[in-house]
Amino acid sequence: MPWIQLTISAPEKHAPLIGDMLEGNGAMAVTYRDAQDNPIFEPPIGELVYWQETLVTGLFPAETNMQPIIANLQKSSYFKNGLQYKTDQLEDKDWEREWMDNFHPIQFGKRLWVCPSWRDIPDPSAVNIMLDPGMAFGTGTHPTTALCLGWLDGQDLSAKTVVDFGCGSGILAIGALLLGAKRAVGIDIDQQALIASKENAERNGVAEQLEVYLPANQPVLKADVVVANILAGPLQELASVISDYVADDGELVMSGILERQIADVQAAYAEHFDFSPAQIKEGWVMLHAKRKR
Ligand SMILES: C[S@@+](CC[C@H](N)C(=O)[O-])C[C@H]1O[C@@H](n2cnc3c(N)ncnc32)[C@H](O)[C@@H]1O
Known part of the structure; x- marks a missing residue:
């Protein structure tokens, strides 16, 4: 089954709550990575504490409509400086490889x-x-x-x-x-x-x-x-x-x-x-x- 992977850059202290929100919105699995070790977003302008960011990744079934989920996250007070996110399509084997690498x-x-x-x-x-x-x-x-x-x-x-x-x-x-x-x-x-x-x-x-x-x-x-x-x-x-x-x-x-x-x-x-x-x-x-x- 192919998947959609939603990756969000979140303040480290809020990462568990963001992961919880992703699970509450139907993520089948959630993983956490240090953004410093896995940079995929440009640091926000004027943001000096980028290293305290965590990448929270939710794995959703391919048929999921991601727009309402992203809109919900954008409303959250955790992202008052703007939501940085990225979506990718993933095959089963890519997800497995991601697990294996991490x-x-x-x-x-x-x-x-x-x-x-x-x-x-x-x-x-x-x-x-x-x-x-x-x-x-x-x-x-x-x-x-x-x-x-x-x-x-x-x-x-x-x-x-x-x-x-x-x-x-x-x-x-x-x-x-x-x-x-x-x-x-x-x-x-x-x-x-x-x-x-x-x-x-x-x-x-x-x-x-x-x-x-x-x-x-x-x-x-x-x-x-x-x-x-x-x-x-x-x-x-x-x-x-x-x-x-x-x-x-x-x-x-x-x-x-x-x-x-x-x-x-x-x-x-x-x-x-x-x-x-x-x-x-x-x-x-x-x-x-x-x-x-
Ligand atoms: C957070 S994972 C924990 C997995 C493992 N025990 C661990 O500690 O890493 C929660 C697991 O509970 C299962 N689960 C969720 N609701 C459940 C329920 N009502 N009855 C039984 N299992 C449930 C999920 O499918 C999932 O595999």
Whole structure:
């Protein structure tokens, strides 16, 4: 399927919100790059802090009418000095190549590395997730995935059962299995994500321990750890479904939340969960909670 790629130059601190706006307008995937390393726009006249700009790129299906989306962005107060944007038509193979060029091994916490399957492993003695995200979300480059991986890295997951709600590429479920979990269940509304998760699990030798499901078929079970990196809206709508997966002494980790959405998400879970202080990275939030006793 060919794609339209919309690339916007945004102030670094607003980049997550711009990415959120692109997703809210139908982007299938959003990536972030430092504008200094990837200059494609002329610096605005008189603008001395160009290096603080981030290139936010949204990938849209080819049939998308981009004009209303661009008009919406132009109205936003983030672009009071003018919206700098560029659209390109992309074939699947170009998108894949773009990912491949921009995706390098990254370390999370003390033990965990995410390594693109086509690159060399920097530290063979580490816990290495070999990953090829395909069209599914989840390479570790997004702050929400990074926050969840960092949390998983700090846990003793030996023999634990983990539910990865919104599994995308399977990165969190596979990371948990490689860190010692005995069983992981990935759930996603996107069939491509389930395929990518299974392929990545094979690549990492943990396919037998990972089951994947569409929500319509999701199993009934209690998990020691539930990670849900989806957006604040679905986290609130699915509060009872997600809560039901958490065992009595289990833990819940949620991300995909913006700072201004913390209170609403916590309120949806407050009856049954006690929250630790929020962890924040580049405007994105990870919430950790334990079931109330
Ligand atoms: C932000 S990505 C997270 C992927 C991966 N877990 C990670 O941490 O990088 C969110 C994923 O949740 C899925 N998703 C969105 N809404 C969902 C829902 N209501 N139920 C299940 N999955 C959902 C999307 O298809 C997407 O793959």
